[in-house]
Amino acid sequence: MKVIKIFSQLLLVLILSIIGYSIVQEDNPIEVVKGNLSYKPIPFILEKTDDTICKMLIHSYYGSSQAITKNGDTYFFNDIGCMMIWLEEQPYKESIRLWVYTKDTERWLNARLAHYTTRDKTVVGYGFGASERELKDSISFKEMRVRMLKEEHLLNPKVRKRLLKNRY
């Protein structure tokens, strides 16, 4: 009986040690960074950061975007479409700083000043690609927002057919 008691005590210590070690080692992706009161884009870690809406890991800066709320909470997105969906759910939309990674100049730009092409290959497939310079057929932020709200993006089969008709 004494051996059983000692053995079960040892097992308890071993089990709690395994759990404690795992808790210390826990490494879940980042979904939100708090306290960014400079409202500047954060160089987040690729493969370790989650898109807030679709919950996929962000593998590349291309097509990614960030949104910073007034209290400094920074959210990340792997597709501009995801950011727009998130934005519509937020109160005080105008106070939220939006940043997009441009495909032409490869830097973070205020999303409201960027231009958007509509037929890009994006991670989720909405098709909006941000650029600093105005490109052929590119649209403004306001127009892009309206198209997202009306679901006029590449995930809509009718729009996809119309937009990609002359692509190849």
Add this chain to the structure above:
Amino acid sequence: MSSLLLNTNIAIFLLAEWIVWFVLLIAFGVTVYILKKWDFQSYTPVQYRLEKYAYLVMVILIFAFSMKFILLPYFIFTMDKISDIVPGAMCSAGVISFNHYGMKLFFIKLLILLFLMVWLMINHYDLDAKKYPWFKLKGWLYLVIFLLISVELYWDYAFFNDIDIHKVLNCCSTLYGLLEGVNPLPFGLDKTRLLILFYLLYIMIVLSTFGKQYFILSIGLILFTIIGYYSVLYFFGTYIYQMPNHNCPFCMLQKDYYYIGYLLWGSFIGGLFLGVTTIIANLVLGIDIQKLKILMVLLFTQFIVICSLYVAIYYIQNGVFLEPVKVEMVM
């Protein structure tokens, strides 16, 4: 009123719940009366009558326990049946998560069953003791059980009434599916450590049960509740479905998997309940119940054997273990 309430399975289920509640209502009134007047030292006709009433309450509670024991699996079976007519849901998982009542209802049902089991255990030893030393304790416990059953009955109705058959529900892949890069396991565990803990906890529970170490047994049962659930959901379940990316605690209750979920979860929950009852018997009543302990260990052993056999058989048949498939999006 939702048209879903006219479904045969739901109508039978709700009717049975109403009948049990009504019978328990009688027992409730009798128990309050007994608790007010009970005096074991007295030799008056009233006291003799109260003792007879106490037997009536006991019979009613044994009936209620039997009914609740049957109604819990029937509740899950009913949800499975509804998943055939509600768009989107493939099993009970979608139905139970349709509204906020679902999971609350499921847990209150388990809690009631546990309390009824504890009540029956106390009642058994109370009758054996001749002087009814735990009579008031079991009386008060019954009042708590009745309140819980009343809440449960309201939630039963609210849950089914709130389900809109025209609204699309979530399927289990959405509810329990793995998110990219996110570890769904508790305490930051990986699958290897989860499995090590799964077997170590089983050994610890068995040893502490027979070593009469109730503190260690309590910790073991709490941890095993969490580790056992996640092990089935994210490891053993995939072998039952033979699909590496299918994580659902409910699909295994369906005919496609030979209803193995009832046996698997039944032995797991049964073992946990008996474990809790054993601890309460020891700490509150000061009784060491050998039969309960043996039954608990047998149920946990059955649970472990079923889980392990699925993995072993799969490995013998295929020569490999299941590995989750990473889904790549094709653009």
